[in-house]
Amino acid sequence: MLPLESDIVNLERVWVAYSGSDKPAMRNINLRVSAGKLMLITGPNGAGKTTLLETCLGLLKPYRGRAYLFGVDTRSWRIREARKMCSFVPQDFIKPPFEAYTVRRIIQLGFAPYKSIFESLTEKENERIQWVLELLGIEDLLDRPIGTLSGGQQQRVVIARALSRKPRALYLDEPFSSLDREGRKLVSKVVSEYVKKKGATAIIVSHDVNPIIKYADAIVRMDNGEIISGDCYA
Amino acid sequence: MLEILALALLAAVLSGNLCGAVGFYVQRLKITTLSFSVAHAALAGASLGLILNFDPVYSAMVFAISSALILGFIFTKIKYGRELVSMAIFSASSAIALFAIYMSNVRVLATASIAVVLWGSLLAVTVQKLIILVLVLILFALYILAYRMHIDSMLYDVKMAEAEGLNVQAHMLAMLFFAGVIISLSLRLTGGFLVFALLYNPVAAALQLTRKAYMQLFLSSTLGAVSASTGLVVSYALDWPVGATIAIVSSTILLLAYLFKTATEMARKRKLRNVGGPGAI
Numbered sequence: 001m002l003p004l005e006s007d008i009v010n011l012e013r014v015w016v017a018y019s020g021s022d023k024p025a026m027r028n029i030n031l032r033v034s035a036g037k038l039m040l041i042t043g044p045n046g047a048g049k050t051t052l053l054e055t056c057l058g059l060l061k062p063y064r065g066r067a068y069l070f071g072v073d074t075r076s077w078r079i080r081e082a083r084k085m086c087s088f089v090p091q092d093f094i095k096p097p098f099e100a101y102t103v104r105r106i107i108q109l110g111f112a113p114y115k116s117i118f119e120s121l122t123e124k125e126n127e128r129i130q131w132v133l134e135l136l137g138i139e140d141l142l143d144r145p146i147g148t149l150s151g152g153q154q155q156r157v158v159i160a161r162a163l164s165r166k167p168r169a170l171y172l173d174e175p176f177s178s179l180d181r182e183g184r185k186l187v188s189k190v191v192s193e194y195v196k197k198k199g200a201t202a203i204i205v206s207h208d209v210n211p212i213i214k215y216a217d218a219i220v221r222m223d224n225g226e227i228i229s230g231d232c233y234a
Numbered sequence: 235m236l237e238i239l240a241l242a243l244l245a246a247v248l249s250g251n252l253c254g255a256v257g258f259y260v261q262r263l264k265i266t267t268l269s270f271s272v273a274h275a276a277l278a279g280a281s282l283g284l285i286l287n288f289d290p291v292y293s294a295m296v297f298a299i300s301s302a303l304i305l306g307f308i309f310t311k312i313k314y315g316r317e318l319v320s321m322a323i324f325s326a327s328s329a330i331a332l333f334a335i336y337m338s339n340v341r342v343l344a345t346a347s348i349a350v351v352l353w354g355s356l357l358a359v360t361v362q363k364l365i366i367l368v369l370v371l372i373l374f375a376l377y378i379l380a381y382r383m384h385i386d387s388m389l390y391d392v393k394m395a396e397a398e399g400l401n402v403q404a405h406m407l408a409m410l411f412f413a414g415v416i417i418s419l420s421l422r423l424t425g426g427f428l429v430f431a432l433l434y435n436p437v438a439a440a441l442q443l444t445r446k447a448y449m450q451l452f453l454s455s456t457l458g459a460v461s462a463s464t465g466l467v468v469s470y471a472l473d474w475p476v477g478a479t480i481a482i483v484s485s486t487i488l489l490l491a492y493l494f495k496t497a498t499e500m501a502r503k504r505k506l507r508n509v510g511g512p513g514a515i
Contacts, residue, residue: 019315020315057397059393059396080399081399082399083397083398083399084399086397086398086399087398088397090391090393090397093391098445099445100447101386101390105386106390109395110398111383112383112384112387112400113387113398113399115384117381118380119383120383145445147445171397
């Protein structure tokens with residue numbers, strides 16, 4: 001199928017393997033996600049969910065097939081420009097107790113790719129950070145070092161960083177893993193509202209589908225590196 | 235002689251400062267093994283300079299920068315087994331260095347030309363080299379200040395920074411480039427085998443003393459300068475080899491920092507035990 005202009009992600013018969021491994025981590029994946037959609041990717045441990053997310057962003061390159069992000073081939077050097085329109089919440093976000101960057105600084109750093117030399121944040125950007133923190137109920141953590149926060153608080157901080165950047169595409173890898181029930185509800189609501197209001201796209205990897213399933217436009221189930229069920233075109 | 239000592243002292247402070255700072259960044263960016271290979275490439279370059287009659291500093295710089303660029307390029311292409319690649323470059327560079335020294339016409343390892351490459355020499359510092367050191371210091375400081383947000387973002391989480399569209403590869407290359415240049419310039423003072431004492435000991439000591447990233451950077455560069463200048467003065471006073479003396483001073487500082495951390499940690503735990511002990515609510 002020819003890529004459409006509205007496609008945020010387009011994977012065409014993609015195969016991915018980690019170097020040194022003789023077995024592909026992902027096999028023959030076709031996936032297309034357009035603007036304004038929320039896609040949920042689920043499956044057991046080792047199914048290839050994180051590999052899929054990282055392939056969409058071009059952090060992993062396919063050895064067979066083609067992957068496009070905003071119409072840009074992920075092998076192209078222009079992929080960085082496409083990534084600037086994306087936010088990513090990694091699975092391994094927890095920082096050790098000695099990590100001293102404050103919450104404020106960590107969220108400000110999300111704006112780094114938009115900044116040229118010697119440039120710092122504008123008043124408007126700082127106001128947006130404050131607004132997102134309030135939205136996620138962590139405004140009182142602003143000047144706390146990240147290492148002193150609990151896992152759930154740290155997870156909210158990285159989600160706040162992702163949303164502050166006003167991305168056109170959100171890639172969230174297990175965004176509920178450290179959150180309590182209320183936190184899961186809140187993050188699901190905030191993310192789905194962001195997608196609706198801004199016409200953005202969200203691809204969420206989660207083995208726990210409960211918090212977000214009612215907001216999802218498409219659900220893809222993976223196992224053993226393959227998509228085994230669901231709608232690959234959202 | 236005093237003029238030479240003053241020149242060497244200034245060079246020691248600048249080299250120590252730069253090595254401490256670049257050591258902090260390579261440690262935080264987890265490219266320590268890369269800088270290790272770059273340092274050995276510098277040693278190979280300096281040794282080849284000996285037999286080809288080039289200034290060892292410049293031949294070291296050419297080798298260090300080339301290896302930094304090659305390693306940086308390879309690292310953008312592969313994500314796993316990177317340490318093995320840098321270890322391969324490390325062993326090849328060491329072999330080149332030893333072959334070059336073997337093939338040079340120098341009969342005794344303590345002669346001045348070999349000492350500059352292997353053990354470091356107080357006499358090896360010239361005004362020209364000092365000016366280059368100052369220029370490198372200014373350039374490095376400008377780079378860090380200009381790209382502070384980009385570098386901080388990478389120090390916090392490289393993967394997240396890359397996913398958000400930051401040019402991580404370019405900054406890694408820049409950092410390795412600076413590491414190569416700084417190692418080449420410090421080589422004259424410490425020698426090729428002991429330059430690591432200025433690169434890694436100060437940052438290891440700083441990590442024992444503070445948890446704040448900016449304080450770690452400040453302490454690492456300060457301890458680097460203190461190690462190099464104290465080592466130089468002691469070596470002059472006791473007529474010891476300069477590189478080895480600097481390495482001993484920086485190792486002693488690291489040991490003291492570790493003992494200080496252990497003592498404060500024990501005191502903290504004792505205080506906690508008293509607070510939560512029998513009778514406490």
